[in-house]
Amino acid sequence: MRALTTFDDFRELLADPVRMSAFRRAVFETVGEGDVVVDLGAGTGILGFWALQAGARRVHRIEKSEAIELARQVAAHNGWLDRVVLHAAVSTEVELEPADVLLSETLGAWAVDENTLPFTIDARRRLLRSGGRMVALCARMAKRTPQDAEPDPPA
Numbered sequence: 001m002r003a004l005t006t007f008d009d010f011r012e013l014l015a016d017p018v019r020m021s022a023f024r025r026a027v028f029e030t031v032g033e034g035d036v037v038v039d040l041g042a043g044t045g046i047l048g049f050w051a052l053q054a055g056a057r058r059v060h061r062i063e064k065s066e067a068i069e070l071a072r073q074v075a076a077h078n079g080w081l082d083r084v085v086l087h088a089a090v091s092t093e094v095e096l097e098p099a100d101v102l103l104s105e106t107l108g109a110w111a112v113d114e115n116t117l118p119f120t121i122d123a124r125r126r127l128l129r130s131g132g133r134m135v136a137l138c139a140r141m142a143k144r145t146p147q148d149a150e151p152d153p154p155a
């Protein structure tokens with residue numbers, strides 16, 4: 001899959017109201033005042049952005065693609081560069097202070113199909129402190145066939 005690097009690449013993700021409201025709610029329910037937060041696969045940095053609004057002391061944004069520059073621009077535009085540390089790297093190569101919260105939306109269409117599990121498990125083991133919190137914590141998959149679809153309402 002081609003790397004997402006521009007705002008246009010992220011437009012569809014950022015315009016998905018179900019994804020955005022679910023993750024926003026989860027971040028505000030999980031991040032507390034003074035937390036150190038890791039945003040793994042930061043993209044534009046939206047998850048870390050909410051973490052800062054929720055009171056995070058510091059957010060480590062890890063992004064392996066050129067999208068790290070978007071994350072830097074968003075942080076600079078909002079005057080948050082003093083609370084954001086940018087890591088232009090694959091997460092498995094990053095070393096950090098122990099974090100209170102690990103945020104990550106690196107899910108593929110089939111949840112873990114983009115090789116998500118190995119680097120998420122690595123991040124949980126190495127970057128998150130014992131007893132730390134995670135978003136997303138689990139994924140539930142459901143099968144839906146065309147026969148399950150609601151019939152169209154009468155015209």
Ligand SMILES: C[S@@+](CC[C@H](N)C(=O)[O-])C[C@H]1O[C@@H](n2cnc3c(N)ncnc32)[C@H](O)[C@@H]1O
Nearest residue numbers: 041042043062063064065089090091105106119
């Ligand atoms: C689906 S996008 C989500 C971006 C952002 N978190 C959001 O919710 O809008 C996933 C991003 O994670 C990055 N990524 C995936 N695996 C990574 C890894 N192991 N280390 C660093 N970045 C990674 C990709 O380059 C991509 O920009």
